[in-house]
Amino acid sequence: xxxxxxxxxCVKTSSKKLKxxxxxxxxxxxxTKDISVLDPLPLPRPAGPxxxxxxxPLHHIVVSLALKQLYNIDPNARRRSIDVIASxxxxxxxxxxxxxxxxxxxxxxxxPRVRSSAFQGVLTLHQRGTxxxxxxxxxxxxxxxxxxxxxxxxxxxxxxxxxxxxxxVWVVSAHFPDLAVGxxxxxxVDDAFMKISDAVMDGSVIVRTAACRLLGALHGVSLxxxxxxxxxxxxxxxxxQGRLQIAHTKAADTAGTxxxxxxxxxxxxxxxNDMGAGAAGAFIHALEDEYMEVRMAAVDSLAELxxxxxxxxxxxxxxxxxxxxxxxxxxxxxxxxxxxVDMFNDEIEAVRVNxxxxxxxxxxxxxxxxxxxxxxxxxxxxxxxxxASSDVRQAVHRLLASLRLANITCLHATIQALLANMSKYPxxxxxxxxxxRALGQAHPVFTEFLVSxxxxxxxxxxxxxxxxxDLFYVATMIVVLNSAQHNASILALLPPFCMHHYRYLKxxxxxxxPLLDEDHGxxxxxxxxxxxxxxxxxxxxEGSLGTLRSVHALLSRGSFNEAGRxxxxxxxxxxxxxxxxxxxVEADHHRGPFYYTAQFHAxxxxxxxxxxxxEACLAYGGDRIHHAKRDRAGRTTSTGITSATGRGLxxxxxxxxxxxxxxxxxIQATLMAWRxxxxxxxxxxxxxxxxxxxEGDASSVMRVQRQIQHLxxxxxxxxxxxxxxxxxxxxxxxxxxxxxxxxxSPSLLSLVPVILRMSKYLAQHILDMGKQQVRxxxxxxxxxxxxxxxxxxxxxxxxxxxxxxxxxxxxIHNPSQVVIVVTLxxxxxxxxxxxxxxxxxxxxxxxxxxxxxxxxxxxYNIPPNQEATPxxxxxxxxxxxxxxxxxxxxxxxxxxxxxxxxxxxxxxGQAAGVVLITQPLKYYVLP
Numbered sequence: 001x002x003x004x005x006x007x008x009x010c011v012k013t014s015s016k017k018l019k020x021x022x023x024x025x026x027x028x029x030x031x032t033k034d035i036s037v038l039d040p041l042p043l044p045r046p047a048g049p050x051x052x053x054x055x056x057p058l059h060h061i062v063v064s065l066a067l068k069q070l071y072n073i074d075p076n077a078r079r080r081s082i083d084v085i086a087s088x089x090x091x092x093x094x095x096x097x098x099x100x101x102x103x104x105x106x107x108x109x110x111x112p113r114v115r116s117s118a119f120q121g122v123l124t125l126h127q128r129g130t131x132x133x134x135x136x137x138x139x140x141x142x143x144x145x146x147x148x149x150x151x152x153x154x155x156x157x158x159x160x161x162x163x164x165x166x167x168x169v170w171v172v173s174a175h176f177p178d179l180a181v182g183x184x185x186x187x188x189v190d191d192a193f194m195k196i197s198d199a200v201m202d203g204s205v206i207v208r209t210a211a212c213r214l215l216g217a218l219h220g221v222s223l224x225x226x227x228x229x230x231x232x233x234x235x236x237x238x239x240x241q242g243r244l245q246i247a248h249t250k251a252a253d254t255a256g257t258x259x260x261x262x263x264x265x266x267x268x269x270x271x272x273n274d275m276g277a278g279a280a281g282a283f284i285h286a287l288e289d290e291y292m293e294v295r296m297a298a299v300d301s302l303a304e305l306x307x308x309x310x311x312x313x314x315x316x317x318x319x320x321x322x323x324x325x326x327x328x329x330x331x332x333x334x335x336x337x338x339x340x341v342d343m344f345n346d347e348i349e350a351v352r353v354n355x356x357x358x359x360x361x362x363x364x365x366x367x368x369x370x371x372x373x374x375x376x377x378x379x380x381x382x383x384x385x386x387x388a389s390s391d392v393r394q395a396v397h398r399l400l401a402s403l404r405l406a407n408i409t410c411l412h413a414t415i416q417a418l419l420a421n422m423s424k425y426p427x428x429x430x431x432x433x434x435x436x437r438a439l440g441q442a443h444p445v446f447t448e449f450l451v452s453x454x455x456x457x458x459x460x461x462x463x464x465x466x467x468x469x470d471l472f473y474v475a476t477m478i479v480v481l482n483s484a485q486h487n488a489s490i491l492a493l494l495p496p497f498c499m500h501h502y503r504y505l506k507x508x509x510x511x512x513x514p515l516l517d518e519d520h521g522x523x524x525x526x527x528x529x530x531x532x533x534x535x536x537x538x539x540x541x542e543g544s545l546g547t548l549r550s551v552h553a554l555l556s557r558g559s560f561n562e563a564g565r566x567x568x569x570x571x572x573x574x575x576x577x578x579x580x581x582x583x584x585v586e587a588d589h590h591r592g593p594f595y596y597t598a599q600f601h602a603x604x605x606x607x608x609x610x611x612x613x614x615e616a617c618l619a620y621g622g623d624r625i626h627h628a629k630r631d632r633a634g635r636t637t638s639t640g641i642t643s644a645t646g647r648g649l650x651x652x653x654x655x656x657x658x659x660x661x662x663x664x665x666x667i668q669a670t671l672m673a674w675r676x677x678x679x680x681x682x683x684x685x686x687x688x689x690x691x692x693x694x695e696g697d698a699s700s701v702m703r704v705q706r707q708i709q710h711l712x713x714x715x716x717x718x719x720x721x722x723x724x725x726x727x728x729x730x731x732x733x734x735x736x737x738x739x740x741x742x743x744x745s746p747s748l749l750s751l752v753p754v755i756l757r758m759s760k761y762l763a764q765h766i767l768d769m770g771k772q773q774v775r776x777x778x779x780x781x782x783x784x785x786x787x788x789x790x791x792x793x794x795x796x797x798x799x800x801x802x803x804x805x806x807x808x809x810x811x812i813h814n815p816s817q818v819v820i821v822v823t824l825x826x827x828x829x830x831x832x833x834x835x836x837x838x839x840x841x842x843x844x845x846x847x848x849x850x851x852x853x854x855x856x857x858x859x860y861n862i863p864p865n866q867e868a869t870p871x872x873x874x875x876x877x878x879x880x881x882x883x884x885x886x887x888x889x890x891x892x893x894x895x896x897x898x899x900x901x902x903x904x905x906x907x908x909g910q911a912a913g914v915v916l917i918t919q920p921l922k923y924y925v926l927p
Contacts, residue, residue, distance in 0.1 A: 216303075796927075797927035877917055879913045
């Protein structure tokens with residue numbers, strides 16, 4: 001209706017400005033809604049009876065209106081028409097090609113706004129799938145061509161046009177990199193690289209930023225041109241043999257000019273004459289720009305190019321003669337490291353952090369036979385450890401942990417700098433310990449020659465036993481013992497007391513000390529690691545789980561005690577795998593590959609134990625026995641089916657679904673079936689407590705019915721009908737037996753056969769829960785550390801309590817859902833979200849957390865100047881609103897219900913669930 005009103009006004013009005021505004025409004029409607037309207041200006045028809053008007057798609061009518069305004073004298077009308085044609089033209093190859101040809105004609109329009117919109121329209125059409133043809137790119141004598149027009153627009157007087165021209169040059173060169181252009185038939189990607197490099201020195205900061213970003217996005221650029229961006233000296237020509245000289249020491253070139261260490265002297269062929277004039281010193285100018293946006297973009301592009309040239313597939317498709325064979329790919333990367341390291345001294349913190357991350361990115365690619373950092377570069381890196389910003393220091397720690405140092409002197413200087421850093425900034429202890437562990441593991445040979453220096457050993461004097469609580473001694477032992485893990489000869493150099501200290505330190509700091517075989521002086525692998533015994537562990541798990549195939553048959557025969565013993569034996573076997581695969585460290589990457597899979601199986605087997613007990617209860621008399629439990633002799637005793645029995649199944653299923661990664665759609669649907677089973681048990685328990693045939697009876701049955709309908713809808717929307725046809729049929733049969741909503745509800749006692757049918761299905765498909773390997777969200781908290789009532793955290797009662805939070809998060813799929821949960825002594829919970837900037841991505845699914853928790857505890861009746869009050873701190877993950885709901889389900893631990901899952905209300909006011917990632921940390925505070 002709105003579109004029809006706008007179209008009628010567009011026909012009636014004579015105002016050009018109003019027509020443009022109406023066209024904009026119709027453009028927005030056509031972009032978001034697929035509707036059809038009557039054409040207000042139909043084509044003339046022959047005389048005679050007219051057929052009825054047929055509604056046309058709105059976007060067709062909007063495009064026709066834009067075509068009429070395309071050559072309007074008003075530049076604003078032409079600009080809006082181009083936007084409409086580029087974004088609303090029907091996605092038909094012929095129509096899109098015509099639109100591209102039409103829009104590209106306006107790149108030389110007299111009005112700069114129209115020129116900018118024309119370039120944007122070309123890019124929009126290309127993003128929608130319109131191909132660019134070589135003829136469109138190079139043009140003919142009469143047609144300058146799109147690429148040539150974009151190059152000419154780089155000198156436009158308006159920055160909007162130049163910005164769009166830079167993007168157009170990049171898009172065209174990315175699609176036709178090897179197309180020959182110019183009088184010397186150079187490659188298009190090289191020509192575009194030079195043109196974009198020219199834009200790095202543009203007068204507009206917006207154009208310079210865009211150019212710097214796009215330099216790193218060009219693939220297959222000649223290595224000679226890349227090197228030219230790091231030298232302000234133009235590449236000269238020579239009739240002799242082209243050669244390349246890198247001044248590793250101060251020396252004179254052929255012209256007698258002194259070359260500083262690391263500088264480049266290039267003599268190129270006649271075929272490359274004046275080729276690098278546009279690229280001369282592009283990155284040098286960009287890294288020295290006065291605007292941080294330009295420097296940030298330059299650092300990103302330089303790191304991207306330096307990393308990409310190391311890949312074998314990064315070389316150009318066309319050979320460059322003898323010069324290409326003489327230019328080593330690592331040459332550009334190593335020279336780029338000099339400029340990136342220089343950016344460590346930038347005045348802006350964000351630029352320094354970005355430069356440090358970029359050096360780490362390039363250094364990982366360069367790590368090979370030699371260190372990516374020279375000794376003088378390492379001194380610059382170590383000097384940054386004195387930076388007042390914790391983010392900069394943390395970035396340097398991660399950089400040092402990823403590099404391979406050049407020699408023993410570099411390793412010793414790095415260790416001493418980190419120890420001095422810990423003395424000045426005690427809050428960096430966890431990060432420094434992690435860095436020292438990585439340094440020890442990466443340099444076992446160098447460490448062997450530093451043992452006496454690090455431990456202050458002198459053969460002329462008796463060795464004084466250090467204090468195990470001395471953090472500097474602990475840090476030194478982290479380096480030495482992690483090196484001993486790969487170099488057993490180090491253990492023979494240690495004083496006798498070191499191995500006694502090792503046992504204590506291994507228990508005190510399990511994340512930083514390896515497992516060593518003290519008897520044989522070698523490293524030990526008492527727990528299976530990633531590459532050891534995987535086949536044995538897999539076969540053991542498959543054999544243990546295979547015994548569950550008999551559970552369904554045993555339950556069908558009524559052998560509940562026998563079925564219970566089978567499940568108990570399987571639980572013990574799976575827990576054994578969990579213990580072996582856990583290792584002796586807290587870090588996620590040190591655990592075996594089957595640790596979380598075994599953990600997931602252990603949770604599913606706990607639910608199976610509940611299922612066996614429920615069947616035994618119902619078989620032995622539902623009116624008298626409410627829950628089945630086996631005593632030490634294996635006999636069945638009664639404890640009662642309570643609401644906690646069903647609640648335990650529900651909470652455990654939420655924990656398995658939202659804490660573990662890698663679950664298939666079938667497993668998630670099965671977990672929803674377990675929740676339905678738990679809901680049936682809760683309803684049955686309510687009926688057995690004397691609430692049957694009441695309003696609560698009908699409400700409980702209706703809740704079960706809605707949950708069944710929700711599960712059936714989920715199976716349908718996920719396309720699981722063929723795979724889970726038996727479950728769908730079972731749910732439909734259960735729904736039919738309970739009746740539909742609005743019909744008189746049967747007695748809740750009729751749930752007994754329904755529960756038995758669901759129980760048999762879940763027992764029969766228990767093995768489907770373990771068909772794939774899974775991972776679990778986890779975290780290691782470095783700060784805060786647990787304290788004691790004697791040494792609580794004191795804070796002014798009138799001010800918020802500030803608690804620094806630092807840690808490492810593993811297997812986190814959506815970091816925006818991670819929150820901090822604070823539980824007060826009165827059981828009140830405070831849920832504090834974590835800002836995205838406080839989570840730094842280290843690698844896929846792994847994040848570094850550094851934030852400060854602000855707690856205003858004045859309104860929670862915590863008496864000041866009294867005894868210390870304990871609060872509970874932990875990390876958790878929130879999951880969205882669930883139609884099945886968590887209302888009434890708390891995380892109070894019980895025999896049946898696991899702790900760590902509870903319901904809450906999100907900031908938007910919707911119901912949400914919370915599952916704990918870490919164990920609660922008891923923290924004492926004193927106002």
